[in-house]
Structures are given as C-alpha cells and as structure tokens.
Amino acid sequence: MPTKELKVDASTENYKIVASRESESPQRYRIELNNNYSEKEDWPNILTFCYNSISLFWAKWKLPFNYAASSNRKDKSSFSIGFVTVLLVVTFLTLLQNALSNTSIIFLHIAEQTVGQIDMLMTPSDLSTFLNFTFIEEATKLRAQGSSPRWVLYGEIEKDNNFVERSTNPTKEMKIDRVSMAFLFMDSEKERQAGLGVEWPFETLGEDEILVSSSSLRAIDLQPNVGQRVKMSVDLNSLFQDNGIQTGPLSNSTNNSRNNLDSFLNSIIPEQNITRTIDASDLIDATRLFPNLTRIIGIDNSTQSRFNVTVNSKVLIQNLLQTIDENPWLLIVNSTFTVVGSLDGTYSKVPTALGNYAVFEKIVLKKIMISFISSLSSNNLLEPILNNLYTEIKNLEIDQFAMSVCVIFKDRLSAYMKSTTERKKDFILLTNSIVGSLGDDFDATFSLPLNTALQTSSFISILLDEVLFAVVVVLSMLAVILIYSLLLADIQEKTFEFGMLRTLGLNKNNLLRLLTIQSFYFSLPAILTGIYICYVIYVPLSYVLSNMTFTEIRPYLTFGALILGVSLGIILPFVGSIIPVRRALTKTLRDALDIYHNVVFDTTVSIKRLQDIGVSIIQTLFALFLVVIGILVYYVVPLSFIFNLLSMFFRVLTIILLCLVIGQILMVSSIQPFLERSILSVILYWGSDRILKDVVLKNLQSHRPRNRKTSLMFVICLAYVLFAATMFTMQANSLSDNQSWFAGADIVVTGGTMNNPLPDTALRSYLNTVLVKYNNSSRCIVEDYSFATVPLNSLKNLDDLTIIDNLYFNEVTVSVMALEENYLDVSFNSYYMVEKVRPELNFQTTGSGKINFLPSLNTNLSLELTEPPSLVYSGQYAPYDENRLPSNTSKAYLSGVPIAISNSLYENYYFGVDSMVRLIFYFRDMNRQYITHEIPSLPIILLKKLSGFPSISRLVRNRTPLFISLDMYKKILEYSDRLMMPEKPTKISYSRLFIKVKQSVSDFQIEGLVNDINGIVNSDAFNVVNLKADIAATKTASDLIMMFFYVVSFIGMIFCFFVLWLSFTANIRENVWEFGVLRAIGLQVMKLYIYEAVTIVISCIIQGFVIGCVTAIALTLQFNLFTEMPFAFYMNVPLFVVLILFSLVVSCLGAYLPAAEIKDKPVAFVIKGLK
Structure with a gap:
C-alpha cells in the first residue's frame, strides 16, 4: 500500500x-x-x-x-438502581464533606458568643495604666481590619423611683433591689467600622441613654423602650485598676489603683504653687477633703479669720489620694439614664464573663468624670486645681487613655477556617508584625481570646472528621456490594446473550469494554446529577448558616468535597465491577450458550500443585493485613504523638475500630444458618402457615450463596448504625456525668488564688440576703452554698508540701485544702464514693444518707503547732540541708490531725486509715532560709471519688487533694504569716464557691443568678460555670449527631432494599419453574418469599444489635477506665425501633415486588418460562 x-x-x-x-x-x-x-x-x-x-x-x-444504551432502554431497572446508588453516595457524602468544612464557622460563632468577636486584645501591662488608642490605630491600620477602644467600670443600678442616696458608709450591705454590673463604654462608630460585634442590633446611643442586660432589668422590675430611667452608681476606683479589671468588690481600692490614679492626675495637672487669701469658712470646707491641710500650711493653732497661704498642687493631690484611701466612697458617682433597650445576650460583642452589663457611648465616661470633679467641694483655695482639672478632663482626648483595645484582623475568616497548627502559625506571624509596628518599647499585654477559645473545639472537629471517615467507609462498602450485586445479576441474566455476541465474533476485549461502559453508564450521569443536587441543597443551607452565624459564606462546593464525590462515583462502580467482569470473561462459550445453566449448580474443579504456585492467596492477604495493622500501631501511633497529630492518632483508632466491627461481622456470619432456622421455627411455630416451614428452609439453603450478600449488607448497616448511635448516646451521657463531676454543683465560681481570692464576704452577703429575704418563696432559687479554700501549696513561702510515712520511705507531694462542713450537701452526691473509713470513728451522714467526713476532721486536735524553730547561731542563719537524714531520736505521737486522702495514695504508696502519716511543710522565712515543719496526721477516710475534684482518681498519684479542717487550715496560715510578716492579719483565702439551686428553677432565674455573681466578682480572673447551660449545649450537639445517624440509616436501608430486590429477582428468575410448580399444587408462593426475606432480615437485626452493642459497651468501658465513672448502658431506643421498622418494610417490599411480576401470570406460562 x-x-x-x-x-x-x-x-x-x-x-x-x-x-x-x-x-x-x-x-x-x-x-x-x-x-x-x-x-x-x-x-x-x-x-x-x-x-x-x-x-x-x-x-x-x-x-x-x-x-449499553440499548440494554438500558430495554431494562431500566438495572440502570435506575445503579444510578440511584451512585447518586445517593455522591450527593450525601459530598454534602456532608462540604458541610463539615464549614463547621469551623459554627465553632467560631460559639467562641465569639463566649469571648466576643475580638481577635486580639491589648491591655495595659503592670508598668502602665492606660493605652494610647490613637497611636495603636495608626500603627496597626495596615495589618488590621480595624480596632476600637473600650473602658470597663463597675457599679450598681436601680430603679429611679426607688433610688436612695448612697451613704458614706463603705461597708453598707448591698440591697437586693440593686444589681451589681459592669459598665462598658465604647465607640460604636469605631466598632462598626472594624466589624466588631456584627450581631449588634442597636444604633449609636445618646449621652443620656443606656442599654442594660435583660436579666438585670427583670431583677429590678424595669421595662426597656418605655422611657423608664435607671440610677447608676459607678465606682471610678475600677477605672484605675490594673488592666481595667477590678480585683475586689465595690469600693475596695488597692495600692495599684491608688498609684495609677496618682499617675493620671499628675499627668494632666502641672505642678504649681497656689497662693490664696482664705477665710475660716474656706478652710473648714477644704479640710473635709483634705484633713491634713491645716498641718500642711502650718496654721493648726491659729485663731485668725483670714489667712495668706501657699500650697503646692502636688501636695494637695497626694492629700486628696490619702483621703480617697480612707473614704473610697468618694469615687462613687451617681447618674441617671434612660433605658432604651435590653441586652438578651453578648451579641459577639463582649465576653460572657462580664455577667450583668450595661453599655454606654464613650462620651458618657467624660461626663461621669466631670460630674465627679463637680461633686468635690469648691472654694477659694481649691479653685485653681479643680478648675484646671475640670478643663483638662473636658478637653481630654479620651482615646489616648483607653483601658483596653480590641483589634480585628484582616481576612480573619480564612485564618479561622484552617487547622489548629496552621492557624497558630498564621497568628504568630501576624501578631509579630503588629507588635513590631507598635515598637519594641510599647508597653502592653497581648492576648488572642478567640484563638484560645477555639482550641477547646479542636477535639470536636477531629471527632466529626472521624465520623465522616467512618460513614464514607461504611457507605462505600454498601455501595460496592450493591453495584457488585447489580452487575453480577445483569451478567447472569445475560449470559446467553453474551455467548451469542461472542459467537458472532465479539472478542473478550470488546466484552470487557462493554461491561466497563455498562458500569460507568449510570455512574457518570449520577455523579453530575449528584453534584448538582448537592449544590442546590447547599445553597439554602449556606444561607441559613450565614444568617445564623452572621458570617458571609459563599454558596459553593469546596474542592475537597468535589474530589470526594467524583472519586467515589468513579471508584465504586469500578471496584464493584471487577468480580462480575472476571466471571464473564472466565466463562466458556459452551457454558454461556447453555440456556438451562444455573449458577447455583455450578461446579468448579481446579487442580493445582502448591509447589508450582508457591503462594497462598489467603495466607498472603492475612499477612499483609497483619503487616498493615502492625505499621499502624507501632509506627503511625508513636509518630502521631511525637508530632502532636491528634487527627492521625484518631484516624488510626477509627481504622482499627472499623476492622474490629468488620471482623465481628465475618465471625457471626458463620452462625447465620443456625440463626435463620431458629427464627423461622419461632415465626412458623403456630398457625396455618407452619406447613410452609420445610419449603422456606429449602429456599434458604438453595438461595444462600446469593442471599449472603444481602445478609452482609444488612449486618454492616445495622451494626455500624447501632454501634455508632449507641456509643454516642453513652458517650453523651457519660460526658454530661463528667461535666457534673468536674463542676461539683449546679453553679460554680472558680479562679481564686492566694493573691486574688474570691470576694467571699460580698458573695456571702448576697447569697445570705437571697436566702433570708426570699426564703420559701418562688424568687428564692438558692438552696445552699459552700466554699473551698485555696490549696496551701500556693503559699509564697512554701516550697513543697508532702505526705510521708513514719519510716520516711514513701514521700509524695499533695495539695492540702479545706472544705466547709456542708460541702457534701451542696455538691452532687452521686459522684461521692468512699473506699474505706476508720472503723472506730462515728461519722455523721449527709441528707442522702452517705458518710459526711468533714465534721470528723475537727476532732482530736490536741496537738498545737509550735513556734518556728530557732536556727540562729552566732548571729547567722544555718541553712537547712535537704539531704540530711532524720535523727535516731524516738518520737512517740499519741494522736494526730485527722485528714481525708485519696484512695490512690493507698494503692500506690500504702497510706491507709490504719497507719499514722506526717504532713511535711518546707517553708522559707523572710531571709529565704529553709524551715521544715512536720504535722503528725491520721487518715480517717479513703476517697475514691468526690464531686468537684476530678484529681481524686487512681490515675493521679502526685498533687492529689488532701483535706483538713478549716481550723487547722487557718493555723497553718498563721504559722506561715509569722514566718514572713508577723504583723499581718491572717484571713482564709477561698478558691471556689459551690451553689446548689432548687430543681424547680427556670433557665432565666439561673441566668440572672449567674449574672449577679459575675457582677459581684467583677473580674475576668474568675469564671462562673452554669452547669445546666453547659449540659444543654452538649445535649444539643448530641441530638444533631443523632439526626445525622437517622439519615445514614435511611440511606443504608435504601441500599439494602436494592440488594434484597436484586437477590430475590434473581432467585425467582432462576427458579421460575419451581415457582410455577408450587403455585400449581396450591401453595401461596408470595408468603414463601416474604417469610424467607423476613427470616433473613430478623437474623441480621439480631447480629447487628449484638455487634453494635458489644462494641459500644467495650469502648465505653475503656473510656470509663480513665474517668472511673460507674458503667451505665444507654441506648437510643427510637433509632433502634426505626431501624427495625425500616428493615421489616424493606424485607417485605424486597420480596414482594419481584414475585409480583409473575404471580398473576398463568401457571402454564410460568412453568414454560414464557413471558
């Protein structure tokens, strides 16, 4: 050619x-x-x-x-089944992956509701009082979307018509009709430009307007937006606290605030000498504010009526500050405002730690300060200073004296959508650049509130990713089995047709292409349709999510979601077609043209010599499986810990868990025949249909090879859904139990330290007022309360605190604290467990009948603490040698201090209730010399668990809590104080407050109580825990996950229905002659197939229930090993009932529909196989 x-x-x-x-x-x-x-x-x-x-x-x-096109036109059922299968997998998993990619937005919104929409918070450091916002705004404008100054002061509000002028007595008890709260002064325009608090629904306020939290308005019975006015008492002392945060109750000034106020006044008032001629009345008026004025100007004993005096302005300022120290009520300013709105939440504007809060514009702060200056007595002597101060404050650029600055980053949403590691890296680079733009000498404290709050949600994100991975694996397995059954049934049905095509010259390559095209003929349209449906569904979901989170969410499918959907739509048909294609290609032409061929009666004879092959397929696969598991356990798991990759660690656990479930499914499949016979015997034990039992058993036996796929799909779907749902239900209840155990009571106030303890006096005053005034009424929501002290380990002059046996063999550090005697009545008794008690002691009991060991700690206190030992020799302090051994002098103790210890000290160090131990305090005196003090102690109880103290656990060996009486706690404090500051009065410091509320109270009442307490503590150093709200949030998340499993079970049941339909269609077509004969002899053939399907499905339900429950129980028991919580079995009964109903309906329909095609045809046609 x-x-x-x-x-x-x-x-x-x-x-x-x-x-x-x-x-x-x-x-x-x-x-x-x-x-x-x-x-x-x-x-x-x-x-x-x-x-x-x-x-x-x-x-x-x-x-x-x-x-393929012609075949699908003639038989649309196969195309429809394959199309729907791929469509469901692609649509559901693509939508799920796309939705999970936006869960970071939901977590971000929750965090913003908790800490506010604040990316970076700047507060003054210990060396500064205020921040210059004007400079900060200019320096950060290139790297930040915007910033805004804020001021937080503390005080009280009450209704205007009930207002009573505040007396000069700073110890006056707080009235119940007054509400303590935080006053937030802000620049609304700046915050709006920066995008801070996008949920904020209010307009810019006027100088005479105020927004108040709704719980506070309810407490004082006041309505917003109706012109009612409220009286505010603001404490200017809080303006000069470190970082703008008050460290104590109202009017409790500190040295830091005095120094800050001194610095502020000196910065705006120049030093000058004031010379004035004053009369006696001026002097009397001035000495009200300046008690030492007569001594300063040297006219103490003068009797003149007029004087010529010269006073330095700095001296007057110092005298004024001294007066304020002695009379802190002078800094309290009263004002009246109109309530124009109620604050029902934080609106992502402020942190929840503020509790009750009110909002003003920043201009009101200047108005309050001017009002404070005007309230001071003005006369001839004070006029120059007061006028100067008035003018300076009136012209003051208040932005240059901000208490805090909130910064919003540019492109913040993309940063928060990243993983924890990547987000941390981005924020480090961004904050470094911002700090660099401010200068190395910029004096401030920086924090990232939102990033810190989001760290708590990282574990939940990993959990959701693992749920998605498990669902992808399970649904992929079901889809592969379904597509495999579909193609296999199609090949078996068209065996003769394929044989004729091969006879006409179609070679095996063309046959391979034909089967491949047939498998992808329905998958490609299904992929495109599934992606389109997913997009249509996601558009309204993104709109709802955007409105809910007040975040702009673009309604498009992510690249990862598209890759997942497309890859599954292509891979699943390919994997499912491997075995059917292999079977079609390995058939001989004679077998293909045999019209009486039945796959059930296939007999394959294969003679091979093992030495010729050298490899066993089963052995090789098993070996590879063990190698993969070994690599995962011994390499990947340690690697995840080395690089702190929790996602990798949990992915390995999920893979092992799925292997465990699949292994159990394969194990129980061996008992499938016995289970089917037992179930059928029960179903057909009575009634007229019992004569069908033998025929149904024969059908089960002859159809078992094909029904095995149906059983496998049902068991996989039921086992996974029941296991996952049961595990999540048990874990959700266990998580609620752990939250209650960790908290200890309905409401808990935490965060107290030795340097900054809880304001117990103000808290007791408030709670006692509530208990006394509203006792036995609906407004009394508090049942009781109790305090816990700060651990003695926090003492500055205490290096270590240990417990040791009498032989000095076992010594371990402990955390020594004290509880009030009513603590066990306030805390949750269900998490209070005792291992062993001292038998000779008579313990009191709590209201629930359990042992109350706290009163017994006050018994047998005959040993008094001695004075510090004299270590002075020749005028020098002898240093204490920590390595010296105790002397051989005998020490006999007749009694000891009662203590309560954790059972872990007995299990690990053998400190029991039948032995004497010693508490050893390693003190240092004011000269930093060691002083060791020993206290003989007697354990009276071993605690296995105690509410509010999760460190009482067998897993905790070091620094476990040890309880002593309050009297002994105070004596040790006095001993410590005598070492350091002998003149200092000793006061017990409390770290936590536990409050028990009545069961009938509403959420609004608890919210009001929590806000009142937040207003009393007046510091973000303390945290008020509302246990009921936390558990409600956990339950909401659990309910959403349960809805997700309902959807998964529904999709799984659809797949199972298709497989059951295909199996029974093939069974009926292959046994159509038997079908006709049975009808000819008068049997109800429809019942035969329905009984067969119901028997198979019920056996699968039993297997799936057992596998799911056993696996869930095993995981929960493993979890309880760490938490030591009592085991409780919780099952999602509604989901289980729905699964049973789905399964029974699927079994009946799957058997009825194939048989209905030929049940009404004449028997002769059916026997002859005519259509």
Whole structure:
C-alpha cells in the first residue's frame, strides 16, 4: 500500500511523520520521525490523520456504547438502581464533606458568643495604666481590619423611683433591689467600622441613654423602650485598676489603683504653687477633703479669720489620694439614664464573663468624670486645681487613655477556617508584625481570646472528621456490594446473550469494554446529577448558616468535597465491577450458550500443585493485613504523638475500630444458618402457615450463596448504625456525668488564688440576703452554698508540701485544702464514693444518707503547732540541708490531725486509715532560709471519688487533694504569716464557691443568678460555670449527631432494599419453574418469599444489635477506665425501633415486588418460562 508522508514544522526543526498500513487491518500503522524532512506544510493531511485516529478510537468503543444504551432502554431497572446508588453516595457524602468544612464557622460563632468577636486584645501591662488608642490605630491600620477602644467600670443600678442616696458608709450591705454590673463604654462608630460585634442590633446611643442586660432589668422590675430611667452608681476606683479589671468588690481600692490614679492626675495637672487669701469658712470646707491641710500650711493653732497661704498642687493631690484611701466612697458617682433597650445576650460583642452589663457611648465616661470633679467641694483655695482639672478632663482626648483595645484582623475568616497548627502559625506571624509596628518599647499585654477559645473545639472537629471517615467507609462498602450485586445479576441474566455476541465474533476485549461502559453508564450521569443536587441543597443551607452565624459564606462546593464525590462515583462502580467482569470473561462459550445453566449448580474443579504456585492467596492477604495493622500501631501511633497529630492518632483508632466491627461481622456470619432456622421455627411455630416451614428452609439453603450478600449488607448497616448511635448516646451521657463531676454543683465560681481570692464576704452577703429575704418563696432559687479554700501549696513561702510515712520511705507531694462542713450537701452526691473509713470513728451522714467526713476532721486536735524553730547561731542563719537524714531520736505521737486522702495514695504508696502519716511543710522565712515543719496526721477516710475534684482518681498519684479542717487550715496560715510578716492579719483565702439551686428553677432565674455573681466578682480572673447551660449545649450537639445517624440509616436501608430486590429477582428468575410448580399444587408462593426475606432480615437485626452493642459497651468501658465513672448502658431506643421498622418494610417490599411480576401470570406460562 502507498505510504502517506506528512510534514510538521515544530519550532526550528522539521519532522516527518510516515503513516503506512502494515497489514490489511485498518487499526495498525507505522509512525516514523525524520528530522531531515523539509517539504512544505501539509495541514490537511495532519487533520486527516487525526480524524482517522479518532475514528479508530470510536470504532472500538461505539459498540459498547450502543449496546449499553440499548440494554438500558430495554431494562431500566438495572440502570435506575445503579444510578440511584451512585447518586445517593455522591450527593450525601459530598454534602456532608462540604458541610463539615464549614463547621469551623459554627465553632467560631460559639467562641465569639463566649469571648466576643475580638481577635486580639491589648491591655495595659503592670508598668502602665492606660493605652494610647490613637497611636495603636495608626500603627496597626495596615495589618488590621480595624480596632476600637473600650473602658470597663463597675457599679450598681436601680430603679429611679426607688433610688436612695448612697451613704458614706463603705461597708453598707448591698440591697437586693440593686444589681451589681459592669459598665462598658465604647465607640460604636469605631466598632462598626472594624466589624466588631456584627450581631449588634442597636444604633449609636445618646449621652443620656443606656442599654442594660435583660436579666438585670427583670431583677429590678424595669421595662426597656418605655422611657423608664435607671440610677447608676459607678465606682471610678475600677477605672484605675490594673488592666481595667477590678480585683475586689465595690469600693475596695488597692495600692495599684491608688498609684495609677496618682499617675493620671499628675499627668494632666502641672505642678504649681497656689497662693490664696482664705477665710475660716474656706478652710473648714477644704479640710473635709483634705484633713491634713491645716498641718500642711502650718496654721493648726491659729485663731485668725483670714489667712495668706501657699500650697503646692502636688501636695494637695497626694492629700486628696490619702483621703480617697480612707473614704473610697468618694469615687462613687451617681447618674441617671434612660433605658432604651435590653441586652438578651453578648451579641459577639463582649465576653460572657462580664455577667450583668450595661453599655454606654464613650462620651458618657467624660461626663461621669466631670460630674465627679463637680461633686468635690469648691472654694477659694481649691479653685485653681479643680478648675484646671475640670478643663483638662473636658478637653481630654479620651482615646489616648483607653483601658483596653480590641483589634480585628484582616481576612480573619480564612485564618479561622484552617487547622489548629496552621492557624497558630498564621497568628504568630501576624501578631509579630503588629507588635513590631507598635515598637519594641510599647508597653502592653497581648492576648488572642478567640484563638484560645477555639482550641477547646479542636477535639470536636477531629471527632466529626472521624465520623465522616467512618460513614464514607461504611457507605462505600454498601455501595460496592450493591453495584457488585447489580452487575453480577445483569451478567447472569445475560449470559446467553453474551455467548451469542461472542459467537458472532465479539472478542473478550470488546466484552470487557462493554461491561466497563455498562458500569460507568449510570455512574457518570449520577455523579453530575449528584453534584448538582448537592449544590442546590447547599445553597439554602449556606444561607441559613450565614444568617445564623452572621458570617458571609459563599454558596459553593469546596474542592475537597468535589474530589470526594467524583472519586467515589468513579471508584465504586469500578471496584464493584471487577468480580462480575472476571466471571464473564472466565466463562466458556459452551457454558454461556447453555440456556438451562444455573449458577447455583455450578461446579468448579481446579487442580493445582502448591509447589508450582508457591503462594497462598489467603495466607498472603492475612499477612499483609497483619503487616498493615502492625505499621499502624507501632509506627503511625508513636509518630502521631511525637508530632502532636491528634487527627492521625484518631484516624488510626477509627481504622482499627472499623476492622474490629468488620471482623465481628465475618465471625457471626458463620452462625447465620443456625440463626435463620431458629427464627423461622419461632415465626412458623403456630398457625396455618407452619406447613410452609420445610419449603422456606429449602429456599434458604438453595438461595444462600446469593442471599449472603444481602445478609452482609444488612449486618454492616445495622451494626455500624447501632454501634455508632449507641456509643454516642453513652458517650453523651457519660460526658454530661463528667461535666457534673468536674463542676461539683449546679453553679460554680472558680479562679481564686492566694493573691486574688474570691470576694467571699460580698458573695456571702448576697447569697445570705437571697436566702433570708426570699426564703420559701418562688424568687428564692438558692438552696445552699459552700466554699473551698485555696490549696496551701500556693503559699509564697512554701516550697513543697508532702505526705510521708513514719519510716520516711514513701514521700509524695499533695495539695492540702479545706472544705466547709456542708460541702457534701451542696455538691452532687452521686459522684461521692468512699473506699474505706476508720472503723472506730462515728461519722455523721449527709441528707442522702452517705458518710459526711468533714465534721470528723475537727476532732482530736490536741496537738498545737509550735513556734518556728530557732536556727540562729552566732548571729547567722544555718541553712537547712535537704539531704540530711532524720535523727535516731524516738518520737512517740499519741494522736494526730485527722485528714481525708485519696484512695490512690493507698494503692500506690500504702497510706491507709490504719497507719499514722506526717504532713511535711518546707517553708522559707523572710531571709529565704529553709524551715521544715512536720504535722503528725491520721487518715480517717479513703476517697475514691468526690464531686468537684476530678484529681481524686487512681490515675493521679502526685498533687492529689488532701483535706483538713478549716481550723487547722487557718493555723497553718498563721504559722506561715509569722514566718514572713508577723504583723499581718491572717484571713482564709477561698478558691471556689459551690451553689446548689432548687430543681424547680427556670433557665432565666439561673441566668440572672449567674449574672449577679459575675457582677459581684467583677473580674475576668474568675469564671462562673452554669452547669445546666453547659449540659444543654452538649445535649444539643448530641441530638444533631443523632439526626445525622437517622439519615445514614435511611440511606443504608435504601441500599439494602436494592440488594434484597436484586437477590430475590434473581432467585425467582432462576427458579421460575419451581415457582410455577408450587403455585400449581396450591401453595401461596408470595408468603414463601416474604417469610424467607423476613427470616433473613430478623437474623441480621439480631447480629447487628449484638455487634453494635458489644462494641459500644467495650469502648465505653475503656473510656470509663480513665474517668472511673460507674458503667451505665444507654441506648437510643427510637433509632433502634426505626431501624427495625425500616428493615421489616424493606424485607417485605424486597420480596414482594419481584414475585409480583409473575404471580398473576398463568401457571402454564410460568412453568414454560414464557413471558
């Protein structure tokens, strides 16, 4: 044949493509390259060659395409089943993946509701009083979206018509009709420009307007937006606290605030000498504010009526500050405002730690300060200073004296959508650049409130990712089995047709192409349709999510979601078609043309010599499986801990868990026949249908190879859904129990330290007032309360505190604290467990009948603490040698201090209730010299668990809590104080407050109580825990996850229905002759197949229930090993009932529909196999 020569000019070289037919087959060509060819271009020949190549390609695939299209037109059921299968998998998993990619937005919104929409918070450091916002705004404008100054003061509000002028007595008890709260002064315009608090629904306030939290308005019975006015008492002392945060109750000034106020006044009032002629009345008026004024100007004993005096302004300022120290009520300013709105939440504007709060514009702060200056007595002597101060404050640029600055980052949403590690890296780089723009000498404290709050949600994100991974694996397995059954049934049904095609010349390659095209014929349209449906569903979901979180969410599918959906839509049909294609290709032509062929009666004889093969497939697969598991456990798990990759660690656990479930499924499949016979015997034990039992058993036996796929799908779906739902239900209840155990009571106030203890006096005053005034009324929601002290280990002059046996063999550090005697009545008794008590002591009991060991700690206190030992020799302090051994002098103790210890001290160090131990305090005195003090102690009880103290656990060996009486606690404090500051009065410091509320109280009442307490503590150093609200949030998340499993079970049941339908359709078609004979002898054939399907499904339900429950119980028991919580079995009964109903309906429909096609045909037609 002549050779066609084509020339292609590629850049600078010429190439010749020679295409010649080497045989009669139009499919074979020879291609050569010749770079010496230099003729002119011949583009038409190139196009002809390309056209011929495309034509050859289409010639190979035209027949498979046409055959698949024709086959699907004739039998639409197979196409519909495959299409729906791939459609459901692609749509659901793509939508789920896309939704989970936006869970970070939900967590971000929750965090913003907790700490406010504040990316970076700047507060003054210990060396500064205020921040210059004007400078900060200019320095950060290139790197931040915006920033805003804030001021937080503390005080009280009450109704205007009930207002009583505050007396000069700073110890006056707080009235119940007044509400303590935080006053937030802000620049609404700046915050709006920065995007801070996008949920804020209020307009800019006027100078006479105020917004108050709704719980506070309810407490004082006041309505917003009706012109009612409220009286505010604001404590300016809090303006000069460190970081703008008050460290004590109202009017409790500190040295830090005095120094800050001194610095502020000196910065705006220049030093000057004031010379004035004053009379006696001026002097009397001035001495009200300046008690030492007469001494300063030297006229103490003068009797003149007029004086010429000269006073330095700095001296007057110092005298004023001294007066304020002695009379802190002078800094309390009263004002009246109109309530124009109620604050029902934080609106992502402020942290929840503020509790009750009110909002003003920043201009009101200047108004309050001017009002404070005007309230001071003005006379001839004070006029220059007061006028100067008034003018300076009136012209003051208050932005240059901000108490805190909130910064919003640019492109913040993309940063928060990243993983924890990547987000941390981005924020480090961003904050470094911001701090660099402020300068190295900029004095402030920086924090990232939102990033810190989001760290608590990282574990939940990992958990959701693992749920998605498990669902992808399970649904993929179900889809593969379904597609496998679909193609296998299609091949078995068309065996004769394929044989005829092969007889007509269709080779195996074309048959392979045909089957491949047939499997992808329904998958490609299903992928496109699934992606489109997913997008249509996600658009309204993104709109709802955007409105809920007040975040702009673009309604598009993420790249990861598209990859997941497309890859599953392509891979699943491919994997599912491997075995059917292999079976079609391995059939001989004789078997394919046998119209009486039945796959059930296939007999395969294969004779192979093991030494010729050398490898066992089963052995190889098992070995590979063990190798993979070994790599996961011994390499990947340690690697995840080394690099702190929790996601990798939990992914390994999920894989092992799925392997565990699949292994159990394969194990119980061996008892499937026995289980089916037992269930059928029960179902057909009575009634007229019991004669069908033998026939149904024969059908079960003959159809078992095909029904095995149906059973496997049902068991996988039921086992996973029941296991996951039961585990989540048990874990959710266990999480609620752990929250209650960790908290200890309904409401808990935490955060007290030795340097900054809880304001117990103010808290007791408030709670006692509530208990006394509203006792036995609906407004009394508090049942009782109790305090816990700060551990003695927090003492500054205490290096260590240990417990040791009498032989000095076991010594371990403990955390020594004291509880009030009513603590066990306030805390949750269900988490109070005792291991062993001292038998000779008579213990009191709590209201629930359990042992109350706290009163017994006050018994047998005959040993008094001695004075510090004298270590002075020749005028020098002798240092204490920590390594010295105790002397051999005998020490006999007749009694000891009662203590309560954790049972872990007995299990690990053998400190029991039948032995004497010693508490050793390693003190230092004011000269930093060691002083060791020993207290003989007697354990009276071993605690296994105690509410509010999770460190009382067998897993905690060091610094476990140890309880002593309050009297002994105070004596040790006095001993410590005598070592450091002998003149200092000793006061017990409390770290936590536990409050028990009545069971009948509403959420609004608890919210009001929590806000009142937040207003009393007046510091973000303390945290008020509302246990009921926390548990409600956990329950909401659990309910959402349960809804997710309902959807998964529904999709799984659809797959199971399709497989059951395919199996029974194939069974009926292969046994159509038997079907006709049974009808001819008068049997109700429909009942036969329905009984068969119901028997299979019930056996699968039992297997799935056992596997799911056993696995869930095993995991919960493993979890309880760490928490030591009592085991309790919780099951999601509604979901289990729904699964049973789904399964029974699927079994009946799956058996009825295939049989209904031929049940009404004449028996003769059915026996002859005619359509």
